[in-house]
Every structure is written in structure tokens, then in C-alpha cells.
Amino acid sequence: MESVQEIVAAEAITADLSNEFLSSARVLAWSVREVIERTVLREVSGDKLTFSQFKLLYLVAHTDTLSIGDAAAFLGVTCGAVSRTVDKLVRRRLLRRVAPQEDRRLIRLSLTETSRKLMAAYQTARDHRASMAFRQFAPEELRRTSDLLDRLAGAIVSDGSDPAATCMQCEIYVRDHCRFGEYGHRNCFYQRHKRQAQTHDPGPAEGKVD
Numbered sequence: 280m281e282s283v284q285e286i287v288a289a290e291a292i293t294a295d296l297s298n299e300f301l302s303s304a305r306v307l308a309w310s311v312r313e314v315i316e317r318t319v320l321r322e323v324s325g326d327k328l329t330f331s332q333f334k335l336l337y338l339v340a341h342t343d344t345l346s347i348g349d350a351a352a353f354l355g356v357t358c359g360a361v362s363r364t365v366d367k368l369v370r371r372r373l374l375r376r377v378a379p380q381e382d383r384r385l386i387r388l389s390l391t392e393t394s395r396k397l398m399a400a401y402q403t404a405r406d407h408r409a410s411m412a413f414r415q416f417a418p419e420e421l422r423r424t425s426d427l428l429d430r431l432a433g434a435i436v437s438d439g440s441d442p443a444a445t446c447m448q449c450e451i452y453v454r455d456h457c458r459f460g461e462y463g464h465r466n467c468f469y470q471r472h473k474r475q476a477q478t479h480d481p482g483p484a485e486g487k488v489d
Contacts, residue, residue, distance in 0.1 A: 294341045306433075314407055314453075323400040328373075333401070335364055337451045339374065339388045340398060343470045347386065350470070366481070373397075426458060433462020445471060 320333055331354055338345070338353055350361045365386065368374040373394040388400065396444040414422060446465035449457065453469045460467050 282424070315405060315412075319401060319408055323404055324397060326396070330348075332364060332368060332373075334451060335361075335368065336394050336398060339458045340390055341453055341469055345386065345388070346411040346471070350386075351439060353450075368394075375486070405468065429458035430462050432459050433464075 291315060317330055320328065320330055324333075333398065334354060335350065342349075347358045348363050350365075351358045354361060354364075364375060365376060365388070367478075369376050372391050375391060376388045416424075445468045446463075447468045448459070448465075449467075449469075457465075457467055459465065459471075460470075
């Protein structure tokens with residue numbers, strides 16, 4: 280049940296204020312995607328790698344064994360599209376693949392030396408571009424804003440989110456402590472995978488290696 284304070288606060292949020300905030304949030308999301316993410320990727324890889332392919336490399340860097348379904352959910356594509364993307368990256372020697380004999384639905388992937396260098400170059404270039412953009416703000420101001428963004432996102436999704444659903448919304452910005460997951464009552468895919476890896480060590484991979 281809503282408190283009197285919450286009801287009063289809600290009444291103070293006008294349609295114009297809501298629209299102004301949502302517009303600002305959309306512009307921020309576009310700026311991060313186009314200016315920081317995609318521009319940096321073009322700088323370090325040219326036209327050789329799409330952002331969807333880069334996201335898959337990032338996922339592999341943090342989870343060595345995954346299902347096709349998990350990868351498809353992460354990329355927002357079909358399972359068939361994921362399989363084709365994996366095949367392409369293996370042929371270009373950006374991924375190594377083992378199909379575990381015990382479960383053909385799983386794929387065990389690892390980065391190659393080439394893709395590791397590319398990931399490192401992207402991280403360095405992205406951090407530099409972000410630091411140049413954020414240098415006009417004090418560190419504490421950025422921390423408060425980051426927390427506020429997490430709280431706002433959590434408030435938006437908490438009422439309609441499935442507590443059992445797996446969250447991959449951070450995409451290529453995994454962090455050890457996700458406030459959004461707490462505020463929005465979400466289960467982090469990366470943390471789930473980390474817990475599973477700690478409780479079940481599959482040992483050396485067996486199967487066909489690409």
C-alpha cells in the first residue's frame with residue numbers, strides 16, 4: 280500500500296516532467312551507444328566486427344560455457360543467428376569452440392589471442408573516451424548520478440519484473456555489485472553463471488575443438 284508521502288510525490292510528477300526525464304534518458308542511452316560504444320569499436324576494429332559480434336566476444340570473456348539459448352537472449356536474436364555468428368567468429372579465429380560430449384546444447388568457447396588483444400584495445404579506448412567526456416564532472420557527482428540511474432531503472436522495472444527472470448541488461452558493463460539488480464529485483468546472468476561455476480567444476484573439456 281502506498282504511503283501518503285508516496286502519493287503526494289506521485290501527484291507532483293507532471294506529464295511534462297516525466298516526458299522531460301524520459302527524453303533525457305533516451306538521449307543518454309543513444310549517446311553511449313553511438314558515440315562511446317560503436318565509434319570506439321570502429322576505431323579499434325574498422326569494419327571487421329559488428330557490435331553484436333563484439334558483444335558475443337564479451338560474453339565469452341566472462342562465461343566460458345553457455346547455452347545457445349542464453350547467447351540468443353543476450354544478443355536479442357534467434358538461436359540460429361547465434362550459431363551462425365559463432366561459426367563466423369571461429370572461422371575468423373576470434374573464437375575457439377568445443378562442443379561438450381555430455382550435452383550438445385552447450386557450447387564451450389574461449390577467446391583467441393587476437394580477440395583478447397582486440398578486447399583490451401576496445402577497453403582502453405572506451406575508458407579514454409569516457410574519461411574525456413566525464414572530466415567536467417567531479418567523481419562523487421558521477422557516483423551519485425550512477426546510483427540515481429540504478430534506482431530510477433529499478434523503480435521502472437520492479438513492479439512488472441519477474442523475480443525469477445535472468446537479467447542481462449548491463450550487457451558489456453558487468454560489475455561485481457549491481458545496484459540495479461537490487462532495486463529492480465533482478466537475477467544477474469553473470470552472477471548466476473559464477474555461482475554455478477563455483478559449485479560445479481566440469482573439468483577439462485572433451486569434444487570436438489574448432
